Amino acid sequence: MSEPKKQLSRREMLRRGALGAGLAGVAGTAAVLAARTARSGTVWQLDPEKCIQCGNCAVNCVLDPSAVRVVHAFALCGYCDLCFGYFPPGFEPDDEFETPGAESQLCPTGAILRRWTEGPHFEYTIDEALCIGCGKCVKGCGAFGNGSLFLQVRHNRCLNCNECSIAAACPAGAYRRVPADHPYLLKGEDQKA
Amino acid sequence: MNRHATAAAVLAILAALLAGAAPAVERFALPQFKSGYVRPATEVPAPRADLYDWLDVSALAAALAAASYLAIRARSRRGLWWLAVMSLAYFGFWRGGCACAVGATQNVALALGGGGYAVPAAVALFFILPLAATLFFGRTFCAGVCPLGALQELVVVRPLRVPAWLEHSLGLLAYIYLGAAVLFAATGSAFVICEYDPFVSIFRLAPLGRPASTMNALGGSTGMLVLGAAFLAAGLFIGRPYCRWLCPYGAILRLLGRVSRWRVTITPEECIKCRLCEDACPFGAIRRPTGDWPRGERLIERRRLAVLLVIAAALLAAGAGLGWRLVGPMSRMHHTVRQADRVRLEETGQVEGTVDLSDAFYATHRPPAELYAEAAAVEASFARASPLFGAWVGLVLGAKLIQLSVRRTRTDYEPDRAACVSCGRCFAYCPIERERWKKASGGTNAS
Numbered sequence A: 001m002s003e004p005k006k007q008l009s010r011r012e013m014l015r016r017g018a019l020g021a022g023l024a025g026v027a028g029t030a031a032v033l034a035a036r037t038a039r040s041g042t043v044w045q046l047d048p049e050k051c052i053q054c055g056n057c058a059v060n061c062v063l064d065p066s067a068v069r070v071v072h073a074f075a076l077c078g079y080c081d082l083c084f085g086y087f088p089p090g091f092e093p094d095d096e097f098e099t100p101g102a103e104s105q106l107c108p109t110g111a112i113l114r115r116w117t118e119g120p121h122f123e124y125t126i127d128e129a130l131c132i133g134c135g136k137c138v139k140g141c142g143a144f145g146n147g148s149l150f151l152q153v154r155h156n157r158c159l160n161c162n163e164c165s166i167a168a169a170c171p172a173g174a175y176r177r178v179p180a181d182h183p184y185l186l187k188g189e190d191q192k193a
Numbered sequence B: 001m002n003r004h005a006t007a008a009a010v011l012a013i014l015a016a017l018l019a020g021a022a023p024a025v026e027r028f029a030l031p032q033f034k035s036g037y038v039r040p041a042t043e044v045p046a047p048r049a050d051l052y053d054w055l056d057v058s059a060l061a062a063a064l065a066a067a068s069y070l071a072i073r074a075r076s077r078r079g080l081w082w083l084a085v086m087s088l089a090y091f092g093f094w095r096g097g098c099a100c101a102v103g104a105t106q107n108v109a110l111a112l113g114g115g116g117y118a119v120p121a122a123v124a125l126f127f128i129l130p131l132a133a134t135l136f137f138g139r140t141f142c143a144g145v146c147p148l149g150a151l152q153e154l155v156v157v158r159p160l161r162v163p164a165w166l167e168h169s170l171g172l173l174a175y176i177y178l179g180a181a182v183l184f185a186a187t188g189s190a191f192v193i194c195e196y197d198p199f200v201s202i203f204r205l206a207p208l209g210r211p212a213s214t215m216n217a218l219g220g221s222t223g224m225l226v227l228g229a230a231f232l233a234a235g236l237f238i239g240r241p242y243c244r245w246l247c248p249y250g251a252i253l254r255l256l257g258r259v260s261r262w263r264v265t266i267t268p269e270e271c272i273k274c275r276l277c278e279d280a281c282p283f284g285a286i287r288r289p290t291g292d293w294p295r296g297e298r299l300i301e302r303r304r305l306a307v308l309l310v311i312a313a314a315l316l317a318a319g320a321g322l323g324w325r326l327v328g329p330m331s332r333m334h335h336t337v338r339q340a341d342r343v344r345l346e347e348t349g350q351v352e353g354t355v356d357l358s359d360a361f362y363a364t365h366r367p368p369a370e371l372y373a374e375a376a377a378v379e380a381s382f383a384r385a386s387p388l389f390g391a392w393v394g395l396v397l398g399a400k401l402i403q404l405s406v407r408r409t410r411t412d413y414e415p416d417r418a419a420c421v422s423c424g425r426c427f428a429y430c431p432i433e434r435e436r437w438k439k440a441s442g443g444t445n446a447s
């Protein structure tokens, strides 16, 4: 009868020792980690210089429609009357001051608004609520225009998933974690902002 | 006129730009506005404030304290149940599942992997706090804090008994999954725990605290939603299938739970071996008393242990070898390696045509040699990490063999330290415990 009692206490001692080791291990991990810790959180953002507008941003986000939308760096825009992010390739408007119907626009959801400013110049703004992040306009503007339209993860929408589903699918490796206090990778003038 | 000139200019550029993406280039002069038109600024809505991360950490700490108190001191199953409901609502549905200790394991691995990633302090605390709590109180995190556990906890209706051999074998999966998750996270390849989290798509379905329009969350994850539903359906009859056999964080908690300072007991008083609690645990965590082992067998046992140690060492070596053989396929989890492989196939004419993966590289106008060098560096890190992963798998198998052969003496019915998730179901099955309640509350049953 005394045999199991003694065994039990020996096991108990072993366990206490292991507990000490466990505490030391967790504390050690915490200490090592402390040296590689950032105060502030991170968010996901895509680098517009890497993006090839493959279309994954529109369909791979856990949100539907995607948290990725197009943004416009007005400072880079040529205010072109024949905008390649706005008109489908080969489009010939009858009258350059006319705003064409949705069927004549490149954007599948008519999310880009066109407004005359002065001379031959038109302003293009995004109705972000309509944009689905397909990147068609970005491709057009990047290939033939100034590249002032580009995609960004919009942080008023993004859930900041621990692993962004689009990042996992992006063929360009364009996604990375950025500090939450610099949550955008903008083009042109706005980069400084 | 103007328009046609631009159109002609554009057609000329067209040929040069078939690669598709192009960085900002000033093809068209920036207009100088004379009418007083002011260019709008690009809108940049801010993310959720950091403050909320600290709210999450505080909620975690408070929930851990509450779970430990309810499981160890108050011994209240009802309290734990309500805590699970609240944690599920907060960490699960409100926070969308991503304030998560299970997933934080990967952030920690990535930070320790040496790629220069700094883990946000809040995420580091999500990883560390439950581990520390487990060392003191056992797996109380699993009882009522973890949203994945809480969701499974609440759907158990008719748990079936899983045969011991199956339980032991499936239980190994979690350790292997942990090893794989650490490997892929530390090498910066993927966060597989997040990618294959069966429940997160369920959490994202309900629009708690967010405009419903932003929460039509099926995009890109329909398959995972189906998997989540399957896990929940299975969870009706098999208690916590994810926790028991897959959860990588649970694997760490099991190890720590074995040595915890305090833990859940079926009753704090003496067990009378009435066997009433034998089937109380839906997770198969209650162990029977063993009785005394015959004394003469000590020597045989020692010999067997020696043999098993040798086998374990062999398994470890074999695992490392296998890990070494698998460096190639494993490293393809990394984007750079996949891209380099594809570009190499195209450059050497082994495949025709391009795909998005290679187009993305050509659009950078970098020489392929650079990409190959980057991929080689990634493969080198896999060459170090992959044998370690293999050795880990071997170690897990070996340790299981040894664990199965070592005879423990148990005099009472008691929850297994590793397997018990501290849910408190067994309390009510114990007649001694019921007696204790009666005494404590003067007849009215508090829990």
Ligand code: SF4
Binding pocket: A046, A050, A051, A052, A053, A054, A055, A056, A057, A058, A135, A151, A166, A169, A170, A171, A172, A173, A174, A175
């Ligand atoms: S997935 Fe990547 S390449 Fe495709 S559109 Fe999004 S950022 Fe661009």
Ligand code: SF4
Binding pocket: A069, A070, A106, A107, A108, A109, A110, A111, A112, A126, A130, A131, A132, A133, A134, A135, A136, A137, A138
């Ligand atoms: S074309 Fe696509 S990315 Fe551009 S505004 Fe329309 S929906 Fe958004």
Ligand code: SF4
Binding pocket: A044, A060, A061, A062, A063, A066, A067, A068, A153, A157, A158, A159, A160, A161, A163, A164, A165, A166, A167
């Ligand atoms: S982090 Fe999540 S919500 Fe945000 S863009 Fe990526 S997948 Fe969408």
Ligand code: SF4
Binding pocket: B102, B141, B142, B143, B146, B147, B148, B149, B150, B242, B243, B244, B247, B248, B249, B250, B251, B253
């Ligand atoms: S085993 Fe894993 S999923 Fe289950 S409750 Fe524990 S940490 Fe959560």
